[in-house]
Amino acid sequence: MRDLVVIGAGPAGLAAAVAAATAGLDVALVDAGRRPGGQYYRHHAAETGRLHHDWDAFVRLRGALDRLTYLPGHRVWHVEDGFTVHALTGDRDERPVRIGARALVVATGAHDRSLPFPGWDLPGVLTAGGAQALLKGDRVTAGERIVVAGTGPFLLPVATGLAGAGATIAGVFEANRPYGFARHVARHPDKAREGAGYAALLARHRIPYRTGHAVVAAHGDDRVEAVTVARLDRDWAPVRERVIACDTVAVGHGFTPQLELPLQLGCATRMDADGSLVVAVDVAQRTSVPGVYAAGETTGVGGAQLSLVEGELAGLAVAEAAGGVAPDPAGVQRLLARRRRLRAFAAAMHAAYPVRPGWMDRLRDDTLVCRCEEVTCGRLAEAAELGATGPRSAKLLSRAGMGRCQGRVCGYATAWLTTGVCGRIPGPEDLLGTARRPIAQPVRLRDLAGEPENPRDENHPINPA
Amino acid sequence: MSQFVFEGRPVPFEPGQSIGAALTAAGIRSWRTTRFGGRPRGLYCGIGVCFDCLVTVNDRPSLRACMVEAREGDTVEGGDRDA
Amino acid sequence: MVIVGGGVVGAACAYYAARAGLTVTVVERGAVAGGTTGAGEGNLLVSDKEPGPELDLAVLSSARWAELAAEDGLGAAVEYEPKGGLVVAETEEGVAGLAGLAVEQRAAGVDAVEVPAAELTGYEPHLAPDLAGGMFYPQDAQVQPMLAAAHLLRASGAEVRTGVTVTGMLRSGDRVTGVRTDRGDLAAGAVVNAAGTWGGEVAALAGVTVPILPRRGFILVTEPLPPLIRHKVYAAEYVANVASDDEGLESSAVVEGTPAGTILIGASRERVGFDRTLSMAALRRLARQAIRLFPALGDVAAIRAYCGFRPYCPDHLPVIGPDPRAEGLLHACGHEGAGIGLAAATGHLLAQSLTGAPPDLDLHPFRPDRFPEHP
């Protein structure tokens, strides 16, 4: 039984685990990834940090991993109250692992939020984060002539990173017109510096950056060959269109926090300013379930720096609750102040880069919404006619969200489409209906069947490290 | 450079690269077809979330190509067990 | 008339009542099939029932479902598959037990074909090789429950009001004359309580007691596979579990393929109130039983699990028919783990009762006032 198990080794989880371990707790850090760092610090096996901001912070945290038990390549599929963490390890010769814990920090981050458009299932259309992960983790550019589109400041590092690696960026198409946002950026010297850097890189690589534009269709037979880009009105309805040749499209519309584990535990959630469901936490990053803390993007999308701060606060809070070393009050005050500032910045970002209902105008009856079960927009409309009133009931009547990804990719879009017909926009209940996954990762029946009857009776949890 | 075999053809990879990344770098954009529409699929999310990128590695089906690190001598086929 | 509940039972009642010429409004607080119907598996079984009123109802319902499926487009829309059920036994005693049960079931109109051990793989090629024998039930069939409810409602032409909660009954003296909802009153010549697991609460609105409790069930869903399993397959102990009064966890998994390619394994049976927390013990047993029947499933991944709450009465029989304690109120609820299978006959019998036609089956065993009154 560990004092603390931290799930997720991104900025938040790393900071939490290191803070708690430094304060004397017996900590295990469990992560699905092959290397520590999560999405932001995703890196190649022979990384030098060239592609990364804040690489020093990561090197410090990585250097502290010897204070704890770090378990890479462990996919958590379920967490039982009490707590027992059920994971699977081994990328081909998979085996089950259980770890007992007195406290948990959930730092599972987020994944790209997808909005469908005709042709988005063609090979060569990727999420913006996916293109970034390929570049940072594998040093592979997703294509040669790339269109970057969607909304949010994240499109900038993606486009400039790919250009720096030699790809031609045919354009960055930002659906919003975030005029007022510069004012907020100016208040944060590091963000301002980062922004100026992107602007210089866009100029250097001659990358066209268009606000109020979107990719509304991708074309090609068995891979993407071109996209239709439209100028959008304020509500994102397409106004004027043109076709641009490309072999790759990287699209992102913000991020969706990964909440399956906190929902398994019964943690309360709330709707954040970006329209995502997030875990509700108090000032010490505590969730509504005693002993369960959450940090980073699971509590609201706000970038790696905020994740680092929240993670450290969570780690310190767990350590204090466990009777470990009391944290230095001045240090905590600094962290709290920083969290306040970064959260305010995130709120301004969400206000400047919303998703507008006009995104649905690009869909046709035969546009896929659920990629796994191949459910089209038309079939969702039929489900609504049959009596579905939101994404959960639409799933039962159309299979949208029932496939392997369990609605991670289509859930957000399905929530818009199925509430739209009832004249609503998605609320927290709708999003909850797409976020519950009692089995968070595929688990072989053999491994399920082999689970011993009374895992918590065991003195020593299985621990491969 | 190391390599694995994808549907009979050698695909080079750098140590530490995922199978999906190596395929993409080799210009292979899709390696599986969907079970209803027969549509081609490759990488989409890149981080193990979407399950679009499934491959069979050394007869182990339904693995996510973006999550599995390539190893010298691997035999990789596209698709999951339903294809 | 007004039907409270847009699950499969309410939908079947709407369908048969509309066909009998009644004007029907269905009031559903959530979405169509959003209750237990949305958590069910869609087995239409006669094989798992012991002789008695429930088996009679199941046999009647099996014939009604076959008729419904033959109607224009309806069979395909609800994914009706008359695939048959195969019950297997691990031991010679088990085989003998099956044979004994089959004799009685045949007397009630059930078709049951003995399958010697050597012929089992002819039915199911991937079945474990060491089973002692089995019984094949051609009448066992399958529908997709959510689509079944939705398409029966659509075919009924009833007015369906989703997102509307019944909060009370309109009364004229002792007579129920309609329902009060959070969106206004609805007058009706008759009110049907088809609120499933919540049927007790709706009955209470009319001042009568119908003891309905939740019995939790988990279902495991695998990744999609090429066709591997042809029929509904389950082990003989299942029949004993269904009728059990034990409070604890029991299950003998029915294993079957679906048109979507996934394999459904379910379901467990536990009386734990409305607790949705995943039970590792339940999943473990489901997985073990599935692998026991089909060893190849050991390497197949589960991608999903879900649970629902079967509506059950102390005597494990549903409540069907007019309530003598509250004129104008009828019940069609409490179908436990067989509501999808029994829905067609339930709707049919209720329509007969509403129109005064002679019932195809004696409703006495299902009468709402058969339970001792609690204070």
Ligand SMILES: Cc1cc2nc3c(=O)[nH]c(=O)nc-3n(C[C@H](O)[C@H](O)[C@H](O)COP(=O)(O)OP(=O)(O)OC[C@H]3O[C@@H](n4cnc5c(N)ncnc54)[C@H](O)[C@@H]3O)c2cc1C
């Ligand atoms: C694909 C992608 C790429 C991104 N790239 C950048 C970028 O380059 N620059 C930038 O500023 N922002 C990027 N972001 C935004 C990013 O979310 C934040 O910058 C930051 O990484 C958030 O930190 P975090 O610690 O909250 O979560 P993350 O960094 O997302 O870390 C979460 C960790 O939890 C693990 N995990 C999740 N579920 C499980 C499970 N069930 N079992 C075990 N482990 C699990 C994940 O593998 C991951 O390592 C990216 C986001 C995505 C989705």
Ligand SMILES: Cc1cc2nc3c(=O)[nH]c(=O)nc-3n(C[C@H](O)[C@H](O)[C@H](O)COP(=O)(O)OP(=O)(O)OC[C@H]3O[C@@H](n4cnc5c(N)ncnc54)[C@H](O)[C@@H]3O)c2cc1C
């Ligand atoms: C895991 C599991 C597996 C199962 N497998 C099978 C199977 O294979 N075969 C089979 O035949 N059966 C099966 N069942 C049983 C079957 O699902 C149920 O018996 C059946 O769905 C009951 O249908 P219903 O219409 O009575 O109830 P429900 O579907 O629950 O419908 C009742 C409706 O009433 C609504 N309601 C309640 N109160 C109010 C109110 N005050 N106002 C308005 N609306 C209200 C609810 O929202 C609900 O939608 C299974 C059940 C479970 C849990």
Ligand code: FES
């Ligand atoms: S690309 Fe999405 S899971 Fe591999």
